[in-house]
Amino acid sequence: MAKEERKRKHQDGVIGDGESKKVKKEKKDKKDKTEKKDKTEKKDKTEKKDKTEKKDKKDKKEKKEKKEKKEKKEGKKEKKEKNDAVPKSNAESVSPEVLDSKKSTVKYEQSEAINSYSQDKVDEFLKSNEIAIDDPEQTGLKPILDFSHVDLDGRISKALEKYPTPTPIQAASWPFLLSGKDVVGVAETGSGKTLGFGVPAVNNFLRLGKQGLKILCVSPTRELAVQIYDNLAEVTKSTSVKCTVLYGGVPKYEQIENLKGANVVVATPGRLIDIINDGAINLGTVDYLVLDEADRMLEKGFEQDIKTIMQNTAGASRQTVMFTATWPKEVRELASSFMNNPVKVNIGNRDELVANKRIEQIVEVIEPYHKENKLLSLLRKYQSKNKNDKILIFALYKKEARRIESLLQRNSFEVAAIHGDLSQQQRTSALDAFKSGRSSLLLATDVAARGLDIPNVKIVINLTFPLTVEDYVHRIGRTGRAGQSGIAHTLFTEHEKHLSGALVNVLRGADQPVPEELLKFGGHTKKKTHSVYGAFYKDVDTTKTAKKIKFD
Numbered sequence: 409m410a411k412e413e414r415k416r417k418h419q420d421g422v423i424g425d426g427e428s429k430k431v432k433k434e435k436k437d438k439k440d441k442t443e444k445k446d447k448t449e450k451k452d453k454t455e456k457k458d459k460t461e462k463k464d465k466k467d468k469k470e471k472k473e474k475k476e477k478k479e480k481k482e483g484k485k486e487k488k489e490k491n492d493a494v495p496k497s498n499a500e501s502v503s504p505e506v507l508d509s510k511k512s513t514v515k516y517e518q519s520e521a522i523n524s525y526s527q528d529k530v531d532e533f534l535k536s537n538e539i540a541i542d543d544p545e546q547t548g549l550k551p552i553l554d555f556s557h558v559d560l561d562g563r564i565s566k567a568l569e570k571y572p573t574p575t576p577i578q579a580a581s582w583p584f585l586l587s588g589k590d591v592v593g594v595a596e597t598g599s600g601k602t603l604g605f606g607v608p609a610v611n612n613f614l615r616l617g618k619q620g621l622k623i624l625c626v627s628p629t630r631e632l633a634v635q636i637y638d639n640l641a642e643v644t645k646s647t648s649v650k651c652t653v654l655y656g657g658v659p660k661y662e663q664i665e666n667l668k669g670a671n672v673v674v675a676t677p678g679r680l681i682d683i684i685n686d687g688a689i690n691l692g693t694v695d696y697l698v699l700d701e702a703d704r705m706l707e708k709g710f711e712q713d714i715k716t717i718m719q720n721t722a723g724a725s726r727q728t729v730m731f732t733a734t735w736p737k738e739v740r741e742l743a744s745s746f747m748n749n750p751v752k753v754n755i756g757n758r759d760e761l762v763a764n765k766r767i768e769q770i771v772e773v774i775e776p777y778h779k780e781n782k783l784l785s786l787l788r789k790y791q792s793k794n795k796n797d798k799i800l801i802f803a804l805y806k807k808e809a810r811r812i813e814s815l816l817q818r819n820s821f822e823v824a825a826i827h828g829d830l831s832q833q834q835r836t837s838a839l840d841a842f843k844s845g846r847s848s849l850l851l852a853t854d855v856a857a858r859g860l861d862i863p864n865v866k867i868v869i870n871l872t873f874p875l876t877v878e879d880y881v882h883r884i885g886r887t888g889r890a891g892q893s894g895i896a897h898t899l900f901t902e903h904e905k906h907l908s909g910a911l912v913n914v915l916r917g918a919d920q921p922v923p924e925e926l927l928k929f930g931g932h933t934k935k936k937t938h939s940v941y942g943a944f945y946k947d948v949d950t951t952k953t954a955k956k957i958k959f960d
């Protein structure tokens with residue numbers, strides 16, 4: 409097992425539920441394999457004869473399939489040539505637009521309001537919001553600049569009333585999602601991605617009079633699954649659409665009961681597969697599948713689960729949607745193997761790893777043994793400014809989290825904690841206390857790094873740097889959400905020096921100051937440090953000589 413993967417497994421909740429089951433299953437599979445081997449050898453002899461006969465048949469079949477494939481390809485090429493004939497900048501001429509997607513039932517009509525605005529206006533909007541759209545079919549669909557520009561079911565529009573305008577990721581991705589296209593949406597943390605994929609899903613469900621279980625959204629952590637569920641339940645509250653959520657750490661019975669009549673399921677992969685194996689859910693009708701935090705879902709720890717889930721859904725007629733704030737090159741190929749000609753909507757230059765620019769990033773290079781005292785003084789400093797400012801502290805491992813939790817308690821800090829040694833009930837109530845403001849300090853492992861939308865987190869403190877710089881971007885993204893500002897204060901030690909180059913790039917990319925001490929690790933910058941993410945570093949200035957930090 410790769411070192412990084414092993415490290416991940418020591419973290420809590422980041423790896424999917426049902427991990428131990430997986431190991432048991434592997435053992436069982438191994439045993440079964442040895443038994444099977446003897447049988448197979450005997451069988452092989454008899455089969456050899458049959459095979460020769462079958463081979464001839466197979467060859468004929470393959471020839472036929474090849475021919476069909478070739479014909480199909482030529483057909484596609486013809487279609488592409490047709491699309492290429494529509495100039496990108498001349499999208500108005502396609503209006504009024506009724507786009508039949510590959511999913512025959514889905515229709516999206518570009519509204520008069522959208523048709524009436526000029527390409528210059530569109531270009532200006534795309535430019536000022538740093539939106540890049542890569543549409544392989546060149547449909548020329550324009551972004552929506554206002555909620556009224558899209559014909560949403562009235563009950564959904566009502567749920568959106570509290571928001572003034574669509575966020576850039578919503579504006580740019582909705583036309584494609586409503587058209588039934590596969591979409592990869594990459595946008596900064598806290599930029600409204602949940603409604604980005606949720607609203608079109610529910611709208612098409614209602615508009616097309618769908619029935620049964622149609623929408624499945626898979627998320628890497630239990631807390632995030634619950635949050636997505638809450639969002640979708642809010643959007644659908646005055647409709648007959650039934651949403652439900654499946655996650656581990658709590659009894660299955662009630663969740664299975666709730667599946668009856670569900671149209672939308674939000675789930676963590678481990679519990680979902682468990683319920684598939686119980687035969688208690690049929691995903692065969694699912695035609696809208698979302699991977700939230702998609703890069704995380706495609707990492708090795710989840711990859712096989714995702715494949716299993718995909719195989720259980722409606723296949724060819726499935727619309728597949730992946731949303732994320734970080735999109736390392738290394739997962740893109742795998743992602744595209746699950747998708748059909750996806751449209752890529754990129755907000756900000758997300759080909760590079762970029763943090764939310766509204767977050768003030770402070771990085772202090774310190775000696776490891778100073779970390780705990782430093783944490784205490786930081787907490788005093790930030791709490792003296794405003795006692796009620798919410799502060800989220802990240803530790804790397806649950807063992808560390810436990811130690812820090814008691815350190816804080818000994819020093820009279822009231823802290824809620826969320827890590828894998830706690831029961832799901834304790835995790836949920838700690839998160840609730842922090843969300844509601846009853847507790848202004850939350851100590852967490854990376855189980856809380858991704859996706860959690862906690863109002864008014866003012867400060868994120870990284871007590872220990874995460875395993876990857878992507879995780880860093882997600883962690884600090886718990887502040888500065890929905891247009892607000894925030895502070896991320898990171899303690900960086902020699903133990904993480906292999907990530908210094910990547911961190912320098914993130915700081916520079918967000919116009920943040922780079923401490924001298926961090927640059928001094930420059931000579932140690934490695935090109936590849938994570939088995940999945942691989943090299944995502946730009947070159948950094950390594951001309952400064954590295955000064956070795958001494959440890960006692």
Ligand SMILES: Nc1ncnc2c1ncn2[C@@H]1O[C@H](COP(=O)(O)OP(=O)(O)OP(=O)(O)O)[C@@H](O)[C@H]1O
Nearest residue numbers: 571573574575597598599600601602733859861890
């Ligand atoms: N159109 C909108 N206008 C203003 N706020 C919005 C809009 N859409 C969603 N929001 C709010 O923005 C906040 C962040 O949204 P969300 O949790 O979907 O972010 P995200 O992009 O998924 O972040 P992450 O990458 O961390 O998962 C939420 O509180 C949500 O209610």
